[in-house]
Amino acid sequence: MSEHYYTQKPQTANDRKSIAVELRGFKLQLTSDAGVFSRDGVDYGSRTLIDRMTFAEDADVLDLGCGYGPIGLAAARLAPRGHVTMLDINERAVALALENAKRNGIGNVSAMQSDIYGSVEGRRFDAILSNPPIRAGKVVVHRILTEAKEHLNPGGSLWIVIQNKQGAPSARAKLEDTFGEDQVEEIGKDKGYRVYRAKMV
Template identity: 30%
Template sequence: MNTEFSVLDTTLNLVRYPSEHQHKSLQAWDSADELLIEYMAEAAPVQASAPLLILNDDFGALGCWFAGHSEAAVHWYSDSWIGHRSLAVNLQANQMPVTFSDDYLVDAPVKAHSILHTLPPTPDTVVIKIPRTQALLEAQLQALSRMITPQTRIIAAAKVKMVTKSVLGLFEKYLGITTTSLAKKKSRLIFCEPQQPARSLHTQTAPTMIWEQKSSNGKSMQVHNLANVFSRQSLDIGARLMLEHMHVTNHEQVIDLGCGNGILGLNALALAPEANITFVDESFMALESARMNVAHNFPDAQDNCRFVASNCLEQLLGQGQQNQYDKVLCNPPFHQQNAITDHIAWQMFHDSRDALRRGGHLIVVANRHLEYHIKLKRLFGGVKVLASNRKFVILSSAKR
């Protein structure tokens, strides 16, 4: 893996967390980061002590740069627990002393926040990496419209293919006059001049997507989805197949791994109201959606549920929770940001084996073409097909 990010007169050592599981072809920055840093350093330096907001910095490249090259008060926002961990290890790798808040987010030399945290008012400069999910960008721009002033500088960056008419239209809608730079190394900058009339029209809270879903035993559930939740507009077809073939009993210890809006854990509660469900995801918005859904649909089961931000099951295993769980339910992702990868699923399977008690089961739903049965057989010594259709398969492996 290329870990040396050289820009202007500086070389930073940067990795994607956790570096030991990453494919050697991946790196922790892209040409959009480089283009943005060069522009900010040469044409738009940040004033000392002025509030600087950084949104959606995937693996901490921008956070590390501004921590070392600016005296601004840097506020760093990400929905990704892996992004937060990447920021921490990359600051430390570049000899920047790091302190942490009580929730184990970086507190200095930059102040890191969950994306759910309120933005500080009247920032001097806002730097945005365009996120993969356009609904997240819209929610962020709407929130910014209530905080910025006409003097706020807003500079965004992305690969050219992500700078679409719809993206530029969102900046125009919520913030003001929007222009772009010429493309360089397949990336482009977006510049926005805030206008008071545009800001005054958008004071409402960003909408939560809500839809109805029946559990596998017929209970009607209302499913709430914040902006950055996978398949926020409807139930994805892999999860639909899983619901049809799920079996959970009361008092089982169950993990919904990569929970998203929590639909698998919700169905488990519908089947077994006294089961103990641990919802795990690396997205803070996903966990908050799952928390909302338990509170709305199963208020009496809230004490039996936990919501854990983690890279796979790293946090649980780090707390000594090996060999404790009866089932892990998993609909694993096969991408990270814009990169197609199977390393996340591979780590999920490894961690699940460690977390399960002997005789416990990992239940996976996945696209058939990913051939996860090969990995599961290698890890667990065996795998069983519980159900399948033309596109998806449900696999079960027991810990021996």
């Protein structure tokens, strides 16, 4: 079986790549590598989420499944007086996220290896951001959605991006079941991707 980007300790040989991107008007120089999600460039789903996510400048933000960091680092630029915690099960991705933060002079971030919310047990955030690992399966994706409620401050929001053909309708149904139908909103859609926001009352 081939190795996936949600492997804890990738064995794939390193093949580092430098990527210049502009996200929400911020220019970033990112390094990616083999064995991590979307190695060749920031994927369309992540860009769709980055373009639509909103939170206060002093927000405490969690980027779950951070990969090499594009969502979390963009969030850190949008919340200069806040803090972004980046989590990924993939240790290579976590190391890259920290390296990319340092490379771009972004100090209001931390990153750690974590199986879903394991490393932030008992902590709550103003916003949780995720481009969930669809290939990890529906059980994992739905845990990300349902367990978010235990990690959000009152008034906080979970922001996710998911493709229609990869389970957006069932994800929305799970969010509505977890947060309440009137607390879930489709914020935007682009090329089959849906961005949903679920709000904690």
